[in-house]
Amino acid sequence: MKVIIIGCGKVGMSLARQLYKEHDLTLIDRRTDRINAVPEDIDAMTIVGDGANVTVQDEAGMSEADLVIAVTDSDELNLLCCLIAQKTAAGCHTIARVRNPVYSQQLPFIKERLGISMTINPEYAAALEVSRLLRFPSAISIETFARGRVELLRFKARPEHGLAGLRLTDLHARFRSDVLVCGIQRGDEVHIPDGQFALQDGDLISLIATPQAAAQFFSAIGLSTNQVKSALLVGGGRMGLYLAQMLLAMKIDVRIIEKDLKRCELLSELLPAASIICGDGTSKELLLSEGLSAAEAFVAMTNLDEENILLSLYAKQHTKGKLITKVTRMDFDNIIDELDIGSVIYPKSITTDYILQYVRSMQNSIGSSVETLYRILDEKAEALEFTIREGCEVAGIPLKDLETRDNLLIGCINRHGKIIVPRGHDTIEVGDTVIVVTTHAGLQDVKDILK
Amino acid sequence: MNRRMCAFIIGWVLRLEAVLMVPAMICAVYYREAAGLSLLWSALICMAAGLVIAWKRPEDTAFYAREGLVTVALSWVVMSVFGSLPFVFSGAIPNPVNALFETVSGFTTTGASILSDVESLPRCILFWRSFTHWIGGMGVLVFLLTLLPLAGGSPMNLMRAESPGPSVGRLLPRVQSTAKILYKIYIGMTLTQFVLLLIARMPAFDAMLLTFGTAGTGGFGVLNDSLGSYTAVQQGIVTVFMILFGVNFSFYFLILAKNAKQAFKIEEIRLYLAIIVICIAAIATNLILTHTDTPLSAMHHAAFQVGSIMTTTGYSTRDFSAWPEFSRTILLLLMMLGACAGSTGGGFKVARLLILFKTVRKEVTLLLHPHSVKRISMDGKPMDGDVIRGTQVFLTVYVLIFLGSFLLISLDGFSTMTNFSAVAATIGNIGPGLDLVGPAANYSFFSVPAKLVLILDMLAGRLELFPLLVLFFRGTWKKF
Numbered sequence: 051m052k053v054i055i056i057g058c059g060k061v062g063m064s065l066a067r068q069l070y071k072e073h074d075l076t077l078i079d080r081r082t083d084r085i086n087a088v089p090e091d092i093d094a095m096t097i098v099g100d101g102a103n104v105t106v107q108d109e110a111g112m113s114e115a116d117l118v119i120a121v122t123d124s125d126e127l128n129l130l131c132c133l134i135a136q137k138t139a140a141g142c143h144t145i146a147r148v149r150n151p152v153y154s155q156q157l158p159f160i161k162e163r164l165g166i167s168m169t170i171n172p173e174y175a176a177a178l179e180v181s182r183l184l185r186f187p188s189a190i191s192i193e194t195f196a197r198g199r200v201e202l203l204r205f206k207a208r209p210e211h212g213l214a215g216l217r218l219t220d221l222h223a224r225f226r227s228d229v230l231v232c233g234i235q236r237g238d239e240v241h242i243p244d245g246q247f248a249l250q251d252g253d254l255i256s257l258i259a260t261p262q263a264a265a266q267f268f269s270a271i272g273l274s275t276n277q278v279k280s281a282l283l284v285g286g287g288r289m290g291l292y293l294a295q296m297l298l299a300m301k302i303d304v305r306i307i308e309k310d311l312k313r314c315e316l317l318s319e320l321l322p323a324a325s326i327i328c329g330d331g332t333s334k335e336l337l338l339s340e341g342l343s344a345a346e347a348f349v350a351m352t353n354l355d356e357e358n359i360l361l362s363l364y365a366k367q368h369t370k371g372k373l374i375t376k377v378t379r380m381d382f383d384n385i386i387d388e389l390d391i392g393s394v395i396y397p398k399s400i401t402t403d404y405i406l407q408y409v410r411s412m413q414n415s416i417g418s419s420v421e422t423l424y425r426i427l428d429e430k431a432e433a434l435e436f437t438i439r440e441g442c443e444v445a446g447i448p449l450k451d452l453e454t455r456d457n458l459l460i461g462c463i464n465r466h467g468k469i470i471v472p473r474g475h476d477t478i479e480v481g482d483t484v485i486v487v488t489t490h491a492g493l494q495d496v497k498d499i500l501k
Numbered sequence: 502m503n504r505r506m507c508a509f510i511i512g513w514v515l516r517l518e519a520v521l522m523v524p525a526m527i528c529a530v531y532y533r534e535a536a537g538l539s540l541l542w543s544a545l546i547c548m549a550a551g552l553v554i555a556w557k558r559p560e561d562t563a564f565y566a567r568e569g570l571v572t573v574a575l576s577w578v579v580m581s582v583f584g585s586l587p588f589v590f591s592g593a594i595p596n597p598v599n600a601l602f603e604t605v606s607g608f609t610t611t612g613a614s615i616l617s618d619v620e621s622l623p624r625c626i627l628f629w630r631s632f633t634h635w636i637g638g639m640g641v642l643v644f645l646l647t648l649l650p651l652a653g654g655s656p657m658n659l660m661r662a663e664s665p666g667p668s669v670g671r672l673l674p675r676v677q678s679t680a681k682i683l684y685k686i687y688i689g690m691t692l693t694q695f696v697l698l699l700i701a702r703m704p705a706f707d708a709m710l711l712t713f714g715t716a717g718t719g720g721f722g723v724l725n726d727s728l729g730s731y732t733a734v735q736q737g738i739v740t741v742f743m744i745l746f747g748v749n750f751s752f753y754f755l756i757l758a759k760n761a762k763q764a765f766k767i768e769e770i771r772l773y774l775a776i777i778v779i780c781i782a783a784i785a786t787n788l789i790l791t792h793t794d795t796p797l798s799a800m801h802h803a804a805f806q807v808g809s810i811m812t813t814t815g816y817s818t819r820d821f822s823a824w825p826e827f828s829r830t831i832l833l834l835l836m837m838l839g840a841c842a843g844s845t846g847g848g849f850k851v852a853r854l855l856i857l858f859k860t861v862r863k864e865v866t867l868l869l870h871p872h873s874v875k876r877i878s879m880d881g882k883p884m885d886g887d888v889i890r891g892t893q894v895f896l897t898v899y900v901l902i903f904l905g906s907f908l909l910i911s912l913d914g915f916s917t918m919t920n921f922s923a924v925a926a927t928i929g930n931i932g933p934g935l936d937l938v939g940p941a942a943n944y945s946f947f948s949v950p951a952k953l954v955l956i957l958d959m960l961a962g963r964l965e966l967f968p969l970l971v972l973f974f975r976g977t978w979k980k981f
Binding site for chain 1: 566976
């Protein structure tokens with residue numbers, strides 16, 4: 051496919067890195083320094099110029115493009131680029147990043163009447179992820195498949211859970227829960243385990259299960275499965291606003307600490323049910339007096355990554371509640387993971403995931419398509435959800451007879467809403483959706499799981 | 502909220518209260534009264550409760566605004582309940598609600614009584630009754646924090662909640678030394694008054710108790726006719742000291758710091774003295790013109806009564822309830838005004854009136870010159886917008902509580918003036934009102950629910966509404 055990315059910021063570059071191997075890529079940015087900073091190993095055409103300029107678009111070959119992704123700083127420019135692309139190339143798919151809450155209210159209009167295929171609001175997506183975590187605070191991260199019927203949860207094994215030394219085949223007998231461990235991260239290594247794999251304390255375990263089975267498993271190993279009741283938010287930016295709205299709808303007590311008085315007044319107007327505190331969130335005194343130790347969840351999401359990380363480290367000393375840290379820069383994620391500060395949310399990486407999901411499902415060949423895609427286990431593995439269409443090669447064959455690739459696991463079969471954790475004699479049927487976990491990046495079709 | 506820390510401080514308040522019962526016991530030993538035993542038992546119960554509640558200092562000593570407000574409000578309630586034990590045990594006031602009313606009235610320095618025959622009480626019980634005025638006048642928690650650094654956070658949280666006035670300033674850099682200097686002034690003035698009354702040949706017991714009542718601007722007397730049967734000189738001394746105790750204590754601090762010039766520049770004190778002089782003149786004239794009294798006696802009693810009501814003490818030399826309507830109305834208005842901020846007196850406070858006047862003047866200027874900019878200043882310093890807003894909110898809450906109580910106690914079916922002045926006299930911590938609750942009468946005829954409403958009014962008035970109001974606010978009790 052021919053893909054044009056307009057805007058070479060963090061999200062743009064991250065997308066380019068994921069897409070350049072399989073697609074003809076063109077990068078456009080207004081700033082020369084950004085274009086010069088594109089690494090040599092990314093094999094793509096680069097153009098300096100305004101993405102909405104017809105000359106620039108001509109140069110980029112807009113008329114033959116299959117997909118245009120506009121991720122510049124400006125909502126208006128993103129929308130305009132997509133609109134022009136829509137007119138220039140018939141049948142071209144367009145994705146625009148739109149973050150202004152005002153526009154997000156008219157998303158249906160943007161999609162249907164303006165014909166833009168997808169819009170993504172990073173702050174909204176990140177807030178949604180946080181709210182999901184607060185509903186189930188024992189997990190470090192939660193991804194959903196099959197419209198929420200299946201979840202992929204990640205948690206850290208600690209000595210008190212009694213998982214050390216346990217083989218995965220014994221897991222089912224021991225806890226009587228229908229969960230499938232689909233990935234283990236131990237230090238820098240990532241394993242897609244088989245039944246003989248033994249767990250250790252400190253492992254980051256990813257498992258696939260229905261929400262009910264997951265809840266049962268978590269309570270069996272002694273982790274809390276209750277939704278939090280109160281949350282202390284530091285930073286009342288866009289993400290804070292979205293998050294507060296979601297949490298209030300979940301009947302969670304919300305308190306937001308925000309530095310700027312004007313912003314506080316606006317927040318108090320938009321969120322009458324939340325309590326808004328105007329003050330410096332990095333003041334220890336203020337945090338404690340506003341109930342840091344009593345809060346069941348603490349979310350650090352100021353504009354400064356360093357501040358957020360320090361805040362979470364400090365909060366860790368004072369509360370047993372759930373900690374969530376927003377980090378914008380993705381460069382140091384492996385270091386941040388070692389700090390053990392609960393869940394870390396990368397809005398940019400969420401944006402990238404959403405867009406990649408769309409790209410993968412766009413290139414559906416006959417027979418199957420990618421419904422959902424998550425990069426998991428430190429982005430070293432992917433979890434994909436495929437729909438099985440008529441004429442698929444793998445349909446009807448018992449799983450034990452399929453010659454699947456190494457480091458690949460069929461996690462779950464969703465047959466018309468019924469969730470099956472697959473065993474050897476189960477088959478994949480037409481109409482099912484299956485979830486596949488693998489370290490091989492770039493699976494396009496369900497037939498790619500075969501050797 | 503750090504409930505353990507609140508309980509810990511309340512426990513210490515109870516221990517302190519037990520110790521404060523000792524002087525009354527000494528009095529009992531001196532007069533060889535059996536009622537002293539009831540004081541001993543009460544003190545032991547108080548101490549035991551204090552020891553149990555505050556056995557160990559909690560590990561988390563974090564203490565913030567919310568804890569400060571709750572601790573102060575609850576301390577006063579708990580203290581009143583335990584303080585009423587001697588009255589019940591000794592049989593002086595067998596009914597617990599009446600005993601609580603009397604104790605709250607004592608600690609809040611109100612001076613409203615349910616007793617008709619004070620003279621029949623044992624002397625040690627009378628001593629405890631008046632001593633509660635002296636304790637309550639300055640505040641218990643402020644006293645506690647001068648002795649012990651209990652709270653982990655700033656003791657300012659406690660001081661702000663307990664001290665009267667629209668804003669609490671520090672006289673010295675440390676809160677503790679500020680509280681100490683205030684107590685030194687308080688004790689010094691108390692001793693002076695006591696000695697002066699002795700010189701004026703008042704019996705030592707009466708002198709001591711009346712001094713307690715004056716210093717705390719309380720109003721419990723020793724005799725059934727309050728101060729009516731003492732000599733004019735003795736009444737004069739009490740008049741002067743009532744007015745002195747109604748003055749903002751920072752005035753004395755400035756005098757002690759040899760800064761008399763600045764002391765007399767405090768606008769609040771000027772207004773306070775001006776109101777006193779004008780009201781004395783108005784009432785005296787009214788009394789003379791209506792031939793109620795002779796000129797000299799009219800001046801004397803007008804001065805005593807204005808001083809007594811304005812400073813919210815509540816002593817009386819005459820039954821002012823029987824005075825002409827104009828004089829009665831002036832006294833009723835003074836009941837609602839009260840003394841200076843930062844004094845031992847209660848009421849709405851002159852400082853707040855001053856702030857409201859200034860706000861009104863500013864608003865009127867703004868009507869005439871819509872674009873004019875004007876900052877409200879007090880004593881030559883610009884006022885904080887928060888203080889001005891706080892004062893306006895205070896007025897609103899004051900009026901609402903006032904009207905609510907007025908409505909509730911009217912269920913008892915007494916006259917409007919009785920009910921209105923009863924609420925004014927309790928929420929303003931004065932004591933006697935007009936008509937049925939006048940200086941010659943007492944509050945015993947109210948029903949139990951009405952008494953409870955008045956008890957809450959007294960506490961609300963002494964604690965300046967908000968700490969007590971906070972107790973009824975759901976968010977206060979939530980963990981987060």
